[in-house]
Amino acid sequence: MAQENHTKYAILGILTTSCNSGYEIKQMIDNSLNHFWKISYGQIYPMLKTLVTDELAYVVEVAQENKPDKKTYFITEKGRAVLQNWLETPIEKVSIEKNELLLKLFFSSNQKKEQLTIKHIEQYIEKLQERLAVFLTIEQSIHTHGTGHLDEQYWLITLDYGKRATQAAIEWGNAAIATIKGGNVNGEKD
Amino acid sequence: MAQENHTKYAILGILTTSCNSGYEIKQMIDNSLNHFWKISYGQIYPMLKTLVTDELAYVVEVAQENKPDKKTYFITEKGRAVLQNWLETPIEKVSIEKNELLLKLFFSSNQKKEQLTIKHIEQYIEKLQERLAVFLTIEQSIHTHGTGHLDEQYWLITLDYGKRATQAAIEWGNAAIATIKGGNVNGEKD
DNA sequence: AATTACATGTAAGAGGTTACATGATTCA
DNA sequence: TGAATCATGTAACCTCTTACATGTAATT
Secondary structure, eight states, X not given: OOOOOHHHHHHHHHTTXXXXXXXXXXXXXXXXXXXXXXXXXXXXXXXXXXXXXXXSEEEEEEOOSSSOOEEXXXXXXXXXXXXXXXXXXXXXXXXXXXXXXXHHHHTGGGOSOHHHHHHHXXXXXXXXXXXXXXXXXXXXXXXHSOOOOHHHHHHHHHHHHHHHHHHHHHHHHHHHHHHHHHTOSSSOOO | OOOOOHHHHHHHHHTTTTOOSHHHHHHHHHHHSTTTOOOXXXXXXXXXXXXXXXXXXXXXXXXXXXXOOEXXXXXXXXXXXXXXXXXXXXXXXXXXXXXXXXXXXXXXGGOSOHHHHXXXXXXXXXXXXXXXXXXXXXXXXXXXXXXXXXXXXXXXHHHHHHHHHHHHHHHHHHHHHHHHHHOOSSOXXX
16 A cells, blocks of 8 residues: 655645745745645655656746746646546545644653643643634635635635634643643542 | 654653553554554564663563563663653644645635535545544543543543544534535636 | 845655564464 | 464655755845
8 A cells, every 4th residue: 555645746736826936835835734734845846856757747947037046837737637636536544643742641640740731731722822823814814815716715614624623722721721730530520 | 953752752651551562552552542643563663672772661571371472661760761851841842733635625626526525525524423433432431441540531631632623623524515515705616 | 244035956864654574372 | 274363573665854055136
């Protein structure tokens, strides 16, 4: 069973938008797909080469004024077919997300310092709240500057996932702290 | 900035429970930590060797009746100190979980077949519901066979995270389908 | 003069998956 | 006899991160 190369499809998908250079792809993912995807230049540039080799994209070098030159990549018909095929393939499994905080929590009975555990969760909640604020800002900017483009609907749906997931994690964090503080080993579990 | 080796701490943490062999560690993670961690034998066995080399654990070979022999590993004082130190270190960043469904959704305006997108989400929801059912079963079994051990509280907290995260994802899925079915940004095509 | 943004790339290595290889014991 | 469970391990491979390397142009 071969491992699926999702990076390939992520880049191919972005090439269908107006982002065409490695630099722009990186920016796009960091800015708009950051709640469910990430990528590094160490993946992007070699993959762009591979796409050209496989004839899924072609490259056009562009001389820019006031900026360094850049290489722009465009998806081919073959590339579109490959992307389309992937889009039509159902997700085979819901992936397990590793969570370092939960791993620590799982072994927390080994450590006597309950306060420290609570502090970890509190800091986690803070980070989640920052993330949530970013999502709300993005959502606002889509609504405000919205073009009514069809993409928009799907972008808002993915953003909604981020919001809900983050919100649920915050609520869990607060409940977890309450449980630990309430300190009922044998007692009431809500 | 070196990458943290979480696998090391996961195994070290499990060695503080009554799971002592590579095989048992694998089972423990697959059964009890499966909602936030996963591991393969290709990681476990080499890491157990490394732990012994680093004097964080020692090994005792055990001849078993009616079963193949096994190697049991025990955490050393040095190992406990390393684990404790990690437990006390705050989480530096909330990791981004890659989500293949969201990636597809983000590019879904490229594909005309709206029904197929809905089907993907529906299948995703089904898998989440199966997962949720497993969590509820585990929770019941902890409550029923519960020993009142301190571990139990923390196990339930991690399980609660899994439940909430899964529930939130299911609710998102239903909302997303409703949006796609009802909400046309540009009015219905096809 | 220094920093930031724009821009492209590579090499080493960490981390993880998968397939393979081996073998004992139990149960249907 | 065959499958399942128990048990340990390795090698090849893939994916991704990080550090490094280079350079232009604009801004402070």
